[in-house]
Amino acid sequence: MDKDFLTVIKEISGKLTEKNLTLGIAESCTGGFISNQITNLPGASRFFEIAVISYSERVKKSVLGIRASFLKKHGIVSEETAAAMAGAVRKAGNTDVSLSVTGIAGPETTEGKEVGLVFISVAIGDLIESRGVRFTGEREEIKRQASLEALNFLNRVLDLWI
Numbered sequence: 001m002d003k004d005f006l007t008v009i010k011e012i013s014g015k016l017t018e019k020n021l022t023l024g025i026a027e028s029c030t031g032g033f034i035s036n037q038i039t040n041l042p043g044a045s046r047f048f049e050i051a052v053i054s055y056s057e058r059v060k061k062s063v064l065g066i067r068a069s070f071l072k073k074h075g076i077v078s079e080e081t082a083a084a085m086a087g088a089v090r091k092a093g094n095t096d097v098s099l100s101v102t103g104i105a106g107p108e109t110t111e112g113k114e115v116g117l118v119f120i121s122v123a124i125g126d127l128i129e130s131r132g133v134r135f136t137g138e139r140e141e142i143k144r145q146a147s148l149e150a151l152n153f154l155n156r157v158l159d160l161w162i
Contacts, residue, residue, distance in 0.1 A: 005037045008151045009044075015158045016047040016097065024050040024093035026064060026085040028076075029103040029118060031055060033147040050093030054085065064088035075111045077102050079130045082119035086130075090123045098123045099154045105142045118146045122157040129157050 016023055025035055025048075035051035038044050054060045057076055061068055066084050074080035082102050090098035103118030104110050116137070121130040131153060135145040 004148055005151065006041070008148070008155050009038055009041050012151065012155050012158065013041060013044065013047060015155075015162060019162050021047065021096040021162070022049045022093070023047050024052075024089040024095035024098040026052045026054055026089035026098065026100040028054055028060075028085070028101060029105045030101050030143050030147045030150070031105075033143050034099070034101065034150055037147060037151070049095050050089065052089050052092070060085065064092065075113070077104055077110060077113050077117060077119065079119045079121070079132055082121040083123070083128045083130050086121035086123040086128055096124065097154075097158070099150055101146055101150045103142075103146055105139045105146070107139060116142055118142075118149070120146075120150045120153050122154050124157070124161050127161065129153075129161075 027034055032053045038048050052063055054064055057071060060066045064085055065088055082100050085100035086098045100121045104113055104115050106115035109115060116135040119132050121128055133149055135142045
């Protein structure tokens with residue numbers, strides 16, 4: 001496991017297990033990369049409950065329950081959709097905390113939005129914090145950067161909210 005990933009995941013694990021909180025994740029553009037990194041940590045099952053790879057629009061609708069009209073209005077890649085994904089996976093997994101990522105890893109644009117645009121959201125209860133980030137590089141590098149940034153964002157939000 002990459003040291004940067006290991007370091008931040010250990011910090012997240014410590015915070016969640018200390019407070020007896022659970023985590024759910026909804027990934028789109030990262031395709032399970034975040035969940036894979038978390039499960040590389042022995043004992044992750046103490047806090048990690050659910051992961052949904054909602055790579056397609058259909059799964060965002062059918063599994064996460066995000067309305068088609070919502071996706072049409074805000075787009076698949078948007079801050080609003082990231083927030084909806086975080087709320088939906090938190091509810092679906094009955095977790096205390098959730099993390100979501102949606103974006104464009106490339107090589108082609110989607111919805112007229114540029115490659116490397118990623119939105120990340122963290123939900124704790126009814127509170128949701130979101131941010132947009134732009135990454136550069138090839139597809140695999142964007143997925144890696146987005147995954148690490150999502151975990152770092154989760155770690156910072158946990159510092160503020162728990």
